[in-house]
Amino acid sequence: MAELIRLENRHRLRAGVIGCGDWGSNHVRTLKSLGALAAVADNDPERMRATAEANGCKAMTPKEMIQSDEIDAVVLALPADRHVEVSLAVMETGKHLLVEKPMALEVAGANAIVETARRKGVVAMTGHVLRFHPAFEALEAMVKDGVLGTIRYVYSTRIGLGKFFVQTDALWDIAPHDLSLLFAITGEMPVSTHLEGAAMITDAPDFAHLHMVFSSGARSHTFISRLAPNRERKFTVIGDKAMAVFDDLEPWERKLAIYNHKVWNDGGDIKFESAEPEYVPIPQTLPLTSELEHFLHCAATGQTPRASVAEGLNVLRALADVDTQRSRLSPNIAAMARAGE
Numbered sequence: 001m002a003e004l005i006r007l008e009n010r011h012r013l014r015a016g017v018i019g020c021g022d023w024g025s026n027h028v029r030t031l032k033s034l035g036a037l038a039a040v041a042d043n044d045p046e047r048m049r050a051t052a053e054a055n056g057c058k059a060m061t062p063k064e065m066i067q068s069d070e071i072d073a074v075v076l077a078l079p080a081d082r083h084v085e086v087s088l089a090v091m092e093t094g095k096h097l098l099v100e101k102p103m104a105l106e107v108a109g110a111n112a113i114v115e116t117a118r119r120k121g122v123v124a125m126t127g128h129v130l131r132f133h134p135a136f137e138a139l140e141a142m143v144k145d146g147v148l149g150t151i152r153y154v155y156s157t158r159i160g161l162g163k164f165f166v167q168t169d170a171l172w173d174i175a176p177h178d179l180s181l182l183f184a185i186t187g188e189m190p191v192s193t194h195l196e197g198a199a200m201i202t203d204a205p206d207f208a209h210l211h212m213v214f215s216s217g218a219r220s221h222t223f224i225s226r227l228a229p230n231r232e233r234k235f236t237v238i239g240d241k242a243m244a245v246f247d248d249l250e251p252w253e254r255k256l257a258i259y260n261h262k263v264w265n266d267g268g269d270i271k272f273e274s275a276e277p278e279y280v281p282i283p284q285t286l287p288l289t290s291e292l293e294h295f296l297h298c299a300a301t302g303q304t305p306r307a308s309v310a311e312g313l314n315v316l317r318a319l320a321d322v323d324t325q326r327s328r329l330s331p332n333i334a335a336m337a338r339a340g341e
Contacts, residue, residue: 013296014038016071018062018086020051023100024077028055030288031075036296041065066090073123073299075292076100080172084109091116091124096299098292100127101176103312107320110313117309123299125291126312128180132290134282135246135256136181139237142244142280143185147258149241154182155221156235159207159228171197171208172319174224179315180307181235182222188214189314195322200227210322245277256280 013036017027020042031037032055039058042048052059058070065071066089073096076086084104090097097117103126104110117124130136142148156178183189190212197208207225214220233248243259257277264271291307298305 013072013300014070015073015075015296016041016060016065016068017075017077018042018065018090019077019100020044020047021077024075025051026288027075027077027292028057030286030292032057033289034292034296036073036292038071039065039068062086066093066095071095073097073296075295077127080105084112087113087124088116091120091122094120094122096123096295097309098125098127098295099309099312101180101312102172102316102319103127103309104316105172107313107316110309110316114309114313123295123302123305124309125295125298125305125307126309126315127291128176128307128312128315129287129291130177130248131180131184131307132294133246133248133287134285134290135248135280136235138256138280138282139235139244139246140184142258143237143239147242148237148239148244151186151216151218151237151239153219153221153238154185154236155223155238156182157223157232159223159225160231161226161228169205169208170224170226171195171205171210171322174226175208175210175222175319176312176315178222178224178235179318180311182212182220183311183314183318185237186214186216186218186220188216190220190318190321191215193318193322212318252282252284254279256282 015031015036016039017024017031018041020028020040028037028040028051037055037057039060040048040051040055041060041062041064043062048059060068065074074090076083076097076099078086080102083099087097087099103113113124143151158174158178192213194211195208197205200206206227210222212220231249235246237244243261245257247255257279259277260275262273294305297303
C-alpha cells in the first residue's frame with residue numbers, strides 16, 4: 001500500500017506542476033487535495049492563469065518555476081519529447097521530480113535523468129501510476145509472499161480506441177504501463193524479446209504483441225492497441241500454485257481475483273481441477289493520490305521511491321530493444337492504399 005505522509009511533511013513540501021493539460025490538471029487537483037500545491041506553470045499563459053485561479057495557487061512560467069526558491073518538488077506532465085530537457089533543468093536546481101511516462105523517447109535521455117538525479121541527490125520518479133493501484137499493490141504483495149508460487153507466465157491486454165499521437169507509437173505510448181507492472185512482478189529484465197505489430201492509421205504501429213522470456217523461465221505476452229472496438233485492461237499472472245487476474249474495468253469488489261486451480265501430471269496424463277474465483281478485498285483509493293502521496297513522502301524523507309526513474313529506465317531499455325525489430329513489422333496499410341490510388 002502507498003505510504004501515508006505525515007501532515008507536517010505534506011505542508012513542508014511545496015510542489016508545482018509544469019503542464020496544465022488533461023493529465024497535468026489531474027496532478028494539480030490531487031496535489032491541491034493533499035495540501036501541497038504551490039504553483040502551476042504552462043507555456044499557454046491563458047490556460048496557466050485559469051488553472052491557477054481555479055486551484056488557488058500561483059501562476060508561473062516554466063522557467064520561473066524551475067528557478068523559484070518557493071518550489072521544492074515539480075511534477076512534469078508535458079509532451080514526451082520535452083521531458084528530458086525540462087527534467088534535467090528541474091533537478092539541476094535541487095528540486096525533486098516526478099516526470100510522466102514515457103520519461104524520455106531515447107535511452108540516452110533517460111540515462112541522463114537517472115544520472116542527474118543521483119548526482120544532485122534528489123528524489124526522482126516516473127509516472128507509472130498503475131504501480132500504485134491498490135489491486136496491483138495487493139497482487140504484488142501476494143507474489144512476494146509466495147501465494148501464487150513460482151511465476152510461469154504473465155499476460156496483459158490494454159486495448160481501446162485512441163488517443164492517437166502521431167509522434168509516439170502505441171508501443172511507447174501504452175506499453176510502459178504494463179511493462180512497469182511486469183518487471184515489478186518478475187523482479188527481472190527479459191533475456192529475449194519478440195515484437196509483432198502494424199501501422200494502420202499513423203506511420204507508427206497502432207497495435208503490438210510483445211513477447212518476453214526471463215532468465216527464471218517465466219514468459220510474458222503483452223497486447224496493446226489504440227485501434228480496438230472495445231476496451232480491455234487486464235493483467236494476469238500464472239503461478240504454479242494459483243493464478244490471479246487484475247481487471248481494472250471490473251467494479252472495485254471484483255478487480256482482483258485469485259483462481260486456485262490445480263494442474264498436475266499423473267503418470268503422463270495431465271489432469272486439472274478448476275476453482276471459482278476468490279475476490280480479494282481492496283481499498284477504494286485512487287492510484288494517482290497514492291502515487292503523489294508516495295512521491296511527497298519520499299521527497300520529505302529521502303526514501304528511495306517505487307517507480308523510480310531507474311525503474312523507468314529499465315522500461316525504456318526494453319522498448320529500445322524491441323525497436324531493433326521494427327523492420328519486421330507489417331507495412332503501413334494506409335500508405336499502401338495511397339500508393340495504389
